[in-house]
Amino acid sequence: MSEKGSNPYDINGQNFDANAYLQKLLKECNLRQIMDHEAEIVKDTQNLHSDMQTLVYENYNKFISATDTVRKMKTDFKKMEDEMDLLASNMDSITSFSEQISSTLQDTRQRISKLSGIHSLLKRLQFLFKLPTKLKLLMKERNYSQAVQDYMQAQRVLQQYGNMSSFQGIQEDCNIILIELKQKLRDQFKSNHATAKDLAESVDLLLQLGEPADKLCEEFLSCAEHRLGEQLVLLQDLSEQKDIIEFVDLGSSGFLSDLCLVVASYNDMFINKINMDESVCSGDFETTATARLNDFVVENMKRYFTIVQNRVDLEQDVGDTGVLVRALDRFYRRLQAMNTLCRDTDFAASGTDIVINAGRKQSKAHLQSLKMHFSDSLTRVRQALAAPKLISQEGDSSNNLSELLTSLVLTNVEKIKGILQDLLVFIQPDISFSLKTQFREVFCIESIRENLVVGFLNHITATARGFCDGQKGSDPKCPPTLLLLLSKMCLEFQNTSVHYLLTQTDEWFEISTHNALSTTLTAESEIHKNMQDSAQQLLNYYVRMQGLNISQMLRKSVETRDWLHTIEPRTVRAVMKRVVEDIAAVDTTVGVLFEEGSRTNHSSDSSRKTHSVSISRHQFRSNWSSYTPNHLESNIVTNLHKLFSERIEIFSTVEFSKNSILTGIIKISLKTFLECVRLKTFSKYGLQQIQVDAHYLQLYLWRFVADENLVHFLLDEILGSAVHRCLEPVLMEPSVVEIICERG
Known part of the structure; x- marks a missing residue:
């Protein structure tokens, strides 16, 4: 700012030098530019002059308005002063009259206060005399909460004056009604149609009536056990009729919701009351009640997990992986919510085991699909080799064999890729359990890489060796050309496909060969060796078969002559x-x-x-x-x-x-x-x-x-x-x- 203010060429600065500015313009600009600049300065000057006039007019108007306001205020303050004097005189008159009235009505006020106390006492006595009738009416209306509230309101008076003959009848009637009320509450407490809210209300009322909390805990959990058991039976009956997502939603909205409500009600009614009312429970009640609740929750969740596990085991259709994963995601998210309610237990760990088991079974199902696809491929190849007419019609058996080999390798590789892409839904970022390290290690490494990919590659070598002589289950009617194709197929897998499949698996499922479980990974060189040995064994067997076929002709030609x-x-x-x-x-x-x-x-x-x-x-x-x-x-x-x-x-x-x-x-x-x-x-x-x-x-x-x-x-x-x-x-x-x- 200081540099700008001291600049002689700044037309808006304090140190502006007109002559120096003009000399600078004459040196740097031509005539056309100087004229344009002059017109611009003239225009700016006119605008500035106009703005200054407007500002002056506005300030002048404000000044006139302020003058009028001050003049008006002087007049108003004078009137206000007169009114305040009149108000002060009126207040003095009112005070004087009030003192006269108070002295005159003092005796009357004392009599009214005494009558008011007598009226209040009569109302309480009337409430006590009408209490048995009112309690019966409330019980008939099933308004148990109001009945307990009315009894608790009159309980202190009855306890204090219950030994008086006039109140003994009321006390006895209330005790009889109280016994009936407790029974009604217990009946509602044990009703199969009662909701968890009804259970909580019944327990709360019984606690207010002085029932032992320890016994109520046991009865509450027993009734809740019966209700949750019915939920589990219904869930199990509908497991095969419902879609997996519908099944999980049914379990969440039914069993888990009721269980959460039971836990929340139990905590509010029993455990949290310890700090509020020490007279309700003994000192060791909190520990006992908490342990009893944990055992109850764990036992019921075990039964629920068993039903879910059985239902997930039924959902092993390789075409519904996405549906299964969405259902498992909803199931796992609900278990995480359960953990916030039941802090002493970790149900997410059990849920992770179910998810891991589901992923393992899904990979096994896909492995069986791969084995069936490979078997079908071999069957098609055998049928093609057993149809020489088709080869002769095509005119080039060489091309036919090359196509069969290419089909045998590529179709299985593409099938594996398709299955891997299908199983990628298990580790999508929006899936809750995909972030668990335990799940990723077991699912990606054990289920996908080892059991699925490596397992299928080992199945290929085992199947190929099964065609060789001396192997269990070898096929004596196997065409020799099939042995050649299988041998070449094993070589193709060894040279390119094995490395490609393992690399794709490690990349897609983020498997690192340097992690803690790298010792469990099957080495690529080991698979290469199996492929090499299988190819060699097939080729040796092919040579032996073809040699024996020709040898048989030679032997018969020699022996029969x-x-x-x-x-x-x-x-x-x-x-x-x-x-x-x-x-x-x-x-x-x-x-x-x-x-x-x-x-x-x-x-x-x-x-x-x-x-x-x-x-x-x-x-x-x-x-x-x-x-x-x-x-x-x-x-x-x-x-x-x-x-x-x-x-x-x-x-x-x-x-x-x-x-x-x-x-x-x-x-x-x-x-x-x-x-x-x-x-x-x-x-x-x-x-x-x-x-x-x-x-x-x-x-x-x-x-x-x-x-x-x-x-x-x-x-x-x-x-x-x-x-x-x-x-x-x-x-x-x-x-x-x-x-x-x-x-x-």
Whole structure:
């Protein structure tokens, strides 16, 4: 303010310098701006002048009005002074007359006061004489409160003058009526139709009439117990007929409201009267009465909780989670209100247990729904796999298998997500019990994450393993392709779905892996391992099944043929063609779901025939010569070399690749072929037929395995065993074998 007042350029300031202001305008503004500024100053000056004139006129009018008012007040005060003098003289006259009247009526006043006392006494006596009749009339009208009030009003007089003969009759009549009145009050007290308000009124009147408070407490709670028991029976009868929300509202408006009224009435009538009237109760009455009330409330609330728990157990329809949560929220809020009335008990803890149990049962119901959905998915997949016509009509079985796998994984993942979203209503911010730490820990961690999500993932692995041989409840008619799909499904869950589901669960239900209960959480790595083991077990079982299916064909083809009387081979046996076709079909199916994998000792297709022929020719010659008598020593050396060579594991664990799976199937098939050959005796032509079959298998099976030397070795073992078991070991020329195989 000081800086603004000392500014010479401030036109409103005290130190304004007109010349300096004008010089500043001439320097900073052009002619147009100076003229506009001049017009603005002229306009402001005119407005200021007009305002000043208006102010002067207003002040002048006020001054004139004030002058008139002062002149008028002088006139009024003069009249008022005359009136006050007249009033003072009148008051003196009144005082004088009043003193004269008081002295004249003094004797009369004393007589009137005495008569008034006599009249009041007569009225009281009249009230006493009419009291029995009035009490009977009030009892007939059921106006017990007024009857007690009238009796209590006359009680002191009767107690003081009851020994007088004139009052003894009244005292006796009142005592008889009083006994009848107490009985009426007790009848009303024990009536089934009496409300809690009627009970409270009856108890209060009996206490006023001097009844023992201890006995009244017991009778009051006994009658209340009977009434509340009827409420609970009605509530239980209607539990299955009412909606869960209607059931909770019925219990709140009926049983809980009556219980609260009973507790409030009990406190007002008995416990709170201790501080007001020590004559009503003894010193230890407060403790005894409070303990008796607590036992009464706890016992009735236990029965109520049992009925509510049974009703909640019936409400396990997975489609009504929102309705159930709203009902539980109303139930829990009412229990919190009960805690404010019954401070010595915590019913909210029992309510939390019911809510937790409801959430646990709801998650179990959803888990059963998930299991049924997964079972239905498997059934649909089996039906699709059992309908090859549908696959052929679609024209692409590969796409069909991929769609089945995608459907099997995604539908179950989406089903889990939908159920989790449905269960999120339990922990909404507006739900009263959702803020309880105990509820969140048990419901979110135990019921949702562990029992529902992890439990369903474990159910998937258990169901998948149930299809494997040797497992309890395994299905012998299970299609082998289903085993492949389940194995790939377990891998898909291991790679992506398990982490996604656990992450979503932890995020939605605010589960922290660093809290106190983190030790109870199932580790993600453990679930991954279960999925991996299940996928491996399914794949191993698939390889075994497919190997045994092909082995069965080979075994029957060997066992049902008379190898001692067979004709000279002219073609490849049909069973060998069937074996190659089946393995090719398996290769196609496996290739849809698994990658090819690595190969070792793999020859190109263009050089395959020459390579195989040269190996076969050398092998045939060595086998032929090694079993002649002149080369017995060489045969022993060869067998010793095989004894210490690397052993081929037939039923070893396969890898998750197409080559490894086909290798396992072919190993089982060729091993079975080898064992069947060892049990037979062959003629020359029988040996040559085995030679043709082995060469045919060698031409086609090499492309399906990871290491083609394994096929060479097993086929060499088969041919060597046939030579061992042959009566006339004469092998066919390799060129003839090639022609037969190419023609076949």
